[in-house]
Amino acid sequence: MSDEKLAVHVKDAYKRYTPTNVILDGLTMRVPEGAIYGLLGPSGCGKTTLLSSIVGQRLLDSGSIQVSVKHKVQVGFMPQEIALNTEFTISEVFHFYGRICMMADEKIVQRGDELIKFLELPPLSRIVGSCSGGQQRRISMAVTLLHNPKLLILDEPTVGVDPVLCNDIWEYFVKVVREEGKTIIITTHYIEEAKNSHMIGLMRGGILLAEEPPPILLQQYHCDTLEEVFLKLSVKQEKEEPLGGPKPYPKIQPNEPPIKNDGIFRKERFMAQLIKNINWTRRNWTITLFVICLPALLFSIIGQLTTKDGGDFPVGDEPLALVNLESDCKNETIYKLAKRCVDTRPLSCRYTDNLEQIFNMDKYDSYDDALNAVKKSRAFGVVVLPENFTRYMYIRLTDQSSATAKVLDGSTVNVSFDSTDFGKVVRSTRELSLRVLETIQDLAEDCGFPRKMADLPITVVEKLNLVEEVLQSMLPPYFSSVVFYTTMMYTSTAIIMERNSGLFERSQAAGLTIVEILITQIVMQFMVMIVQNILSFFMLYVIDQYTMRGSMALGFFLIILIQFCGMSYGFFLSVVISAEKNVAYAGIFTILSLFMLTGSLWPTEALHWLLKPFSRIIPITLTAEAYYNISLRGWNIAHYTVYMGIVYILLGTAFFIALTYLTVRFNYGSFT
Numbered sequence: 001m002s003d004e005k006l007a008v009h010v011k012d013a014y015k016r017y018t019p020t021n022v023i024l025d026g027l028t029m030r031v032p033e034g035a036i037y038g039l040l041g042p043s044g045c046g047k048t049t050l051l052s053s054i055v056g057q058r059l060l061d062s063g064s065i066q067v068s069v070k071h072k073v074q075v076g077f078m079p080q081e082i083a084l085n086t087e088f089t090i091s092e093v094f095h096f097y098g099r100i101c102m103m104a105d106e107k108i109v110q111r112g113d114e115l116i117k118f119l120e121l122p123p124l125s126r127i128v129g130s131c132s133g134g135q136q137r138r139i140s141m142a143v144t145l146l147h148n149p150k151l152l153i154l155d156e157p158t159v160g161v162d163p164v165l166c167n168d169i170w171e172y173f174v175k176v177v178r179e180e181g182k183t184i185i186i187t188t189h190y191i192e193e194a195k196n197s198h199m200i201g202l203m204r205g206g207i208l209l210a211e212e213p214p215p216i217l218l219q220q221y222h223c224d225t226l227e228e229v230f231l232k233l234s235v236k237q238e239k240e241e242p243l244g245g246p247k248p249y250p251k252i253q254p255n256e257p258p259i260k261n262d263g264i265f266r267k268e269r270f271m272a273q274l275i276k277n278i279n280w281t282r283r284n285w286t287i288t289l290f291v292i293c294l295p296a297l298l299f300s301i302i303g304q305l306t307t308k309d310g311g312d313f314p315v316g317d318e319p320l321a322l323v324n325l326e327s328d329c330k331n332e333t334i335y336k337l338a339k340r341c342v343d344t345r346p347l348s349c350r351y352t353d354n355l356e357q358i359f360n361m362d363k364y365d366s367y368d369d370a371l372n373a374v375k376k377s378r379a380f381g382v383v384v385l386p387e388n389f390t391r392y393m394y395i396r397l398t399d400q401s402s403a404t405a406k407v408l409d410g411s412t413v414n415v416s417f418d419s420t421d422f423g424k425v426v427r428s429t430r431e432l433s434l435r436v437l438e439t440i441q442d443l444a445e446d447c448g449f450p451r452k453m454a455d456l457p458i459t460v461v462e463k464l465n466l467v468e469e470v471l472q473s474m475l476p477p478y479f480s481s482v483v484f485y486t487t488m489m490y491t492s493t494a495i496i497m498e499r500n501s502g503l504f505e506r507s508q509a510a511g512l513t514i515v516e517i518l519i520t521q522i523v524m525q526f527m528v529m530i531v532q533n534i535l536s537f538f539m540l541y542v543i544d545q546y547t548m549r550g551s552m553a554l555g556f557f558l559i560i561l562i563q564f565c566g567m568s569y570g571f572f573l574s575v576v577i578s579a580e581k582n583v584a585y586a587g588i589f590t591i592l593s594l595f596m597l598t599g600s601l602w603p604t605e606a607l608h609w610l611l612k613p614f615s616r617i618i619p620i621t622l623t624a625e626a627y628y629n630i631s632l633r634g635w636n637i638a639h640y641t642v643y644m645g646i647v648y649i650l651l652g653t654a655f656f657i658a659l660t661y662l663t664v665r666f667n668y669g670s671f672t
């Protein structure tokens with residue numbers, strides 16, 4: 001037996017996922033060339049772990065694996081889960097795997113037709129997801145057999161397959177082994193089925209209890225069935241539990257995958273993956289469209305909605321509670337203030353008239369009633385006009401030297417707000433102040449004084465459009481954060497979804513490398529980014545007329561750099577996070593942190609001192625500042641903040657790429 005040529009030789013294999021969960025416990029396995037090797041064992045005993053270590057998906061902690069084939073294309077690996085792109089047609093699936101295995105398209109079609117007949121598959125144009133579970137499993141087997149590999153590794157291939165077809169499949173295995181000298185390793189739960197194997201490995205507790213041809217096993221243990229043999233050996237193993245407690249676990253040694261890849265990058269494999277990703281994007285166009293439109297739509301919608309009220313914060317329909325202690329403005333007294341003045345209605349009524357042009361006003365008799373209305377949300381603020389408002393205001397205007405505290409208080413409008421709505425409070429405070437000035441100016445004019453006498457001693461040359469200014473200054477950090485987020489989510493979700501469905505495992509076993517996967521992702525993402533940015537720039541700067549004083553090309557370039565950083569962050573997340581839902585959590589955490597720390601929601605200068613260092617460390621903040629300076633100040637790349645923004649985002653990208661690289665090296669051993 002030791003002279004026999006071995007297709008696979010596993011020696012003293014140790015593997016555990018956690019310190020207490022030893023899966024392979026010094027296992028040794030010898031698979032002869034040109035044989036069917038049935039690997040049997042209870043659920044969870046480590047069969048999949050062993051097979052995935054043979055195909056290089058997992059690395060052993062200690063021990064070695066030698067495989068007679070030299071190239072990955074000589075191996076056909078059928079994972080336990082279906083691991084197929086369920087949105088694709090059978091033909092697309094065949095073409096993808098065929099191309100990864102360097103097959104010509106005509107050969108793929110020819111072989112595909114043969115397998116369709118043999119495995120009784122639906123027509124090539126059928127979508128995989130619309131096939132039954134059993135059919136999908138047979139498609140999975142067809143993909144494994146497509147490139148006619150020399151070594152077949154099949155993890156439970158016959159689950160859910162019709163017994164007649166199952167029999168045909170086994171006959172096929174026996175035939176290809178006999179006629180073509182192939183080697184097949186097969187795991188199955190159906191122990192009787194394994195009788196057809198040339199060699200059987202009975203696995204339990206991380207080791208092989210026996211490894212012999214079935215007739216020898218039956219003879220050696222005096223049993224009629226393999227189940228009985230397994231039972232006998234298991235009972236024996238239980239009895240032989242080591243007395244001195246568990247044996248020590250060997251030191252973890254650096255390990256290499258048993259089968260090397262044909263280079264880290266091959267055009268054929270890259271094209272196969274690219275075409276597959278384009279097909280995926282075509283089939284899932286709604287997701288792509290959403291990603292493309294999100295940044296443009298969000299800000300455009302915000303801009304359209306908020307500028308409705310003359311470019312200012314809206315005051316809304318909720319009334320202001322008015323307490324006019326001077327007059328009810330019904331039976332109005334006419335004030336004769338001085339000879340030089342035109343007789344006037346009470347100033348409080350004139351002010352109220354002014355206010356009514358903009359606010360809904362509800363009158364109350366007392367301050368307490370008005371305050372009560374605010375507390376019950378029937379009004380959003382209280383305006384109190386004092387008794388003798390007109391007379392005291394006249395004294396304040398014309399004879400400031402005799403204006404006592406009583407006069408000053410009596411000519412002051414008292415206002416208080418329910419301050420929950422920031423925008424409304426800002427706008428209302430400004431309107432109440434401007435209208436009171438306007439009323440005093442009217443009084444000054446009535447008394448023959450220049451209106452300017454009652455104006456604030458300041459002239460603001462350019463009248464600010466508040467909402468527009470706020471939106472303009474919010475756009476750079478917001479835009480930067482959203483494009484970073486969308487690229488990060490698109491990248492990490494695409495990779496994790498593909499990995500979790502077993503697609504990566506299968507494609508990598510067929511030869512696709514991590515480098516090829518990443519480069520394809522970059523190319524795909526780049527195409528999406530370009531369309532996303534053209535649309536965003538068109539919406540923002542052509543339709544919505546946001547300000548771009550500097551170079552549009554430089555702004556575009558900066559946004560692309562931010563997206564590359566988002567992509568590299570997405571790569572990093574996809575190698576450290578395994579569950580898709582956790583990417584969603586990471587995404588929410590990222591976007592909220594970015595909004596808070598980059599100045600989208602709150603000025604970075606006004607952040608708490610504890611948060612300020614984080615705000616400066618994340619590369620988006622400085623890049624958003626650079627974008628701000630390009631778009632609103634018209635600065636070019638020669639300005640310190642602009643080029644530092646570029647330097648920072650490049651550093652950020654390099655940082656995430658380095659982290660991804662280290663994680664892959666640490667977790668997967670290599671990029672192939």
Ligand SMILES: Nc1ncnc2c1ncn2[C@@H]1O[C@H](COP(=O)(O)OP(=O)(O)OP(=O)(O)O)[C@@H](O)[C@H]1O
Pocket residue numbers: 017018023041042043044045046047048049050080
């Ligand atoms: N990535 C992982 N991280 C942690 N534990 C794992 C991982 N993969 C497998 N395991 C654990 O290792 C043990 C062996 O799993 P494995 O899938 O190799 O067994 P199996 O014999 O193939 O089982 P089955 O026949 O049910 O597929 C199980 O307890 C499983 O929970």
